[in-house]
Amino acid sequence: MRANQLITILVLNALGLALFFSWYLPENHGAWFTLDKNLFYWFNERLATNKALLWLVAITNFRPFDAVSLLAMGALYYSFWRRETPQGRRRLLAIGIAMLLTAVVLNQLGHLIPVSHPSPTKYFPDVHHVTTLTGIPTKDASSDSFPGDHGMMLMIFASFMLRYFGVRAFLIAVGIVLIFATPRIMIGAHWFTDVAVGSLSVVLVGTSWWLITPGSDWLVNILYRALPGKYKPAN
Template identity: 70%
Template sequence: MMKIRLPLILLLNALGLALFFSWYLPENHGFWFALDAGIFHFFNEELVKSHTFLVLVAITNNRVFDGISLLAMGTLFAGFWWREPPAGRRRLIIMGIVMLLSAVVINQLGHLIPVSHVSPTLYFTDIHRVSELLHFPTKDASKDSFPGDHGLMLLIFTGFMLRYFGQKAFFIAVLIFLIFALPRIMIGAHWFTDVFVGSLSIALVGLPWVLLTPLSDGLINVLNRTLPGKNKTSS
């Protein structure tokens, strides 16, 4: 079972807090706003320069594409599940349950942050909306885009991959995170900082207390002993 790695936990927490307050404390968010605005306007102009890019952005922000992100995470997870004997498979399924519980709790705690703002497509005027350029169901706006829920869930998955499956799985998970988090920024449904400040800072503060302490292993062991079914293991 994982021992409490307090120095590393505190370091990651400090990085997360420093990241968040570097955005939260300066007036109008300091240099972050200029970065946010620049990224948004760059991609927003590309929408009318390239029809191919417009269609790509619309498709990657359709609800079906969200399902593909789940499929990508499930495929990576299943690759390890298939290699396990029955007892190991049961344990991995329970680990998945713990991961989902952790994601729900961390996400809810993240929404306690007293920050709320609309997406850039609702903040700026005289801009292009994908939903107005194409007759295609897609998400291009949000009335409360901070923090990025989708990005946070992907980051939590990435953390679990590193903790339980090693660096190779971690790098694949990072790639999945980028592929499925960036379209929200490209379409303007999220600011860059919704994900790379909001989601990331929450993950850096909350996730280490789950993965770098006995908490996640302990929950897996408890559920493994108490949930009905075959192939239970003692640890």
């Protein structure tokens, strides 16, 4: 590992830790709580009066809608897949599996953080629940919303796009993160900081040690050689 890579890792770790502790250390989370509360009530109050917003939030937080985010990520991945040789596609499959394994491990590690709190729809009394307003069984509450799982998975995808497919793919992936993580905040299933602090801090620390070091390439190469198929390398 080169010196500039180590510096990049340390900077990303410092940013992630600073972000987390700026939220974790102040009493009642300081200014972060004010921002969280204001954002939650801004959306929650409008859910009862703005039918277009209500149904947008309901549809985008209906469980089967999660498949749309998978399709969006899959479409971006497929744009690289279709241009590859059979050997290149085998490598893309290895990268995809490595990405999934990374997401599972980081998600588990993220939940080891000594923080547990309910979503704002469970924390504040007398609030509007989208499921009640529409009759659609939406993801509008959580007993433990920190860090945001959904946002973390999307951010890990974006990190892999940057590492293996370049800045343009990363920027598209960031758009996917914003489009599909925001509805969880709008409906009140997550605080803003569950995603902007919790998910992001875990990803900044975790993926930097994995993607900037040879770690991810090591796993991808193992999978490339081990996966069955017509183009499996001889050695």
